[in-house]
Amino acid sequence: MDVSVSTRFEAQIEQAIQTAIGPREEFVALHEPTFDGNEWDYVKECIDTGWVSPVGSYVDQFEEQIADFTGTEQAVAVNNGTAALEVGLRLVGVEEGDEVLVPALTFVATANAVSYLGAVPHFVDSEWHTLGMDPERMGNYLDDIAEVRSGECYNTETGRRIRAIVPMHTFGHPVDLDSLEEVCDQYHLEIVEDAAESLGSLYKEEHTGRHGRCSALSFNGNKTITTGGGGAIITDDQDLADRARHLTKVAKEDHRWEYNHDTVGYNYRLPNINAALGCAQLEQLPSYLENKRILASRYSEAFSTVQDVTFFEEPDFGRSNYWLNAILLADDREDRRDDVLARLNDADLMTRPAWKPMHRLPMYRDCPRMEVSVAESIYRRLINIPSSVFLGEKTDVER
Ligand SMILES: *Cc1c(COP(=O)(O)O)cnc(C)c1O
Secondary structure: OOOHOOOOHHHHHHHHHHHHHOOOOOEEEOOOOOOOOHHHHHHHHHHOOOOOOOOOOHHHHHHHHHHHHOOOEEEEEEOOOOHHHHHHHHHOOOOOOOEEEEOOOOOOHHHHHHOOOOEEEEEOOEOOOOOOOOHHHHHHHHHHHHHEEEEEEOOOOOOEEEEEEOOOHHHOOOOOHHHHHHHHHHHHEEEEEOOOOOOEEEEEOOOOOOOOOEEEOOOOOOOOOOOOOOOEEEOHHEEEHHEEEEEEEEOOOOOOOOOOOOOOOOOOEOOOOHHHHHHHHHHHHHHHHHHHHHHHHHHHHHHOOOOOOEEEEOOOEOOOOOOEEEEEEEHHHHHHHHHHHHHHHHHOOOOOOOOHHHHHHHHOOOEEEEEOOOHHHHHEEEEEEOOOOOHHOOOOOOO
């Protein structure tokens, strides 16, 4: 095979990306933030007034606006998405020695949050259609290995209680929540959604993060909006929100001067200066989401003529925020994944494979899991491509 033929596949993929994003002189990141709004004004105000710590009006404002946007009763701002997951899991009753069902294909934080509580992540496979947890196969698997005794679910193989499940919306694409919920009802499992990637994504008509008792959002630097670092617990359960606020403020009781702490709490609150950044970002979120859909449709068109490559599109029951765009290589092209990655990164187009599945990481190798062949295959075939909001801005012609 001559060289031009052997690299044509990689070249076509590079060309499709260039077509979709237009001419770019500089390095194109996978996802970089845009600060074109009131970020500077609000952050400067925090510094000018001295209100930089977690006590301050931007925190309250940010929480209200997040609750408004997602349609939940309460949002509790915390210092990152992982902390939101950890506290959420603890508040729905996950205890040391429990198992928690999490996707095999996820960012490591999902499994880490479970581990911080002394609980054990138990890995569930993905389905192709959402890239997220497969409700049907998970249900069949639980039929084999789980039983409900006095209202609680037990793993008959390990003897441990299975307390909760953490469905994750992969790259912003909504997972099949109703079907997962049916299985959870049958097995008495609490749902805590990892909605870290899905701000602005809808499941049916509702914002993602509304099926669980509570859910976690992330505002890390690479997410759809950012507070630098930050996260939130969203919930309709007022009592849970109150407990989350208390627990993340070192469990200190309100008092004019006394230091009364009623449990081992966390210092997990979001600082005001970060919340200020978040308030400015939230003002722009609707336009960000619009740009992201424009970029996704440009990718979809550009890849429609590339053989053996599929641009991943949202499932028909939902609306994705297209946080990270993704292409899937055909089965028999999976051995070219690293060549494609090398070519694109050499061309200053930052691209990444999907996360290594959790059971392949040394600390999670021995955790219980169902058969996870779809997660494995996604890992071998998927590539995330540049997805920053500004790449989807309308061109002069489109305006
Ligand atoms: C980003 C992310 C998190 C964690 O958020 P941080 O704010 O970085 O702690 C958790 N789960 C998933 C799936 C994520 O993508």
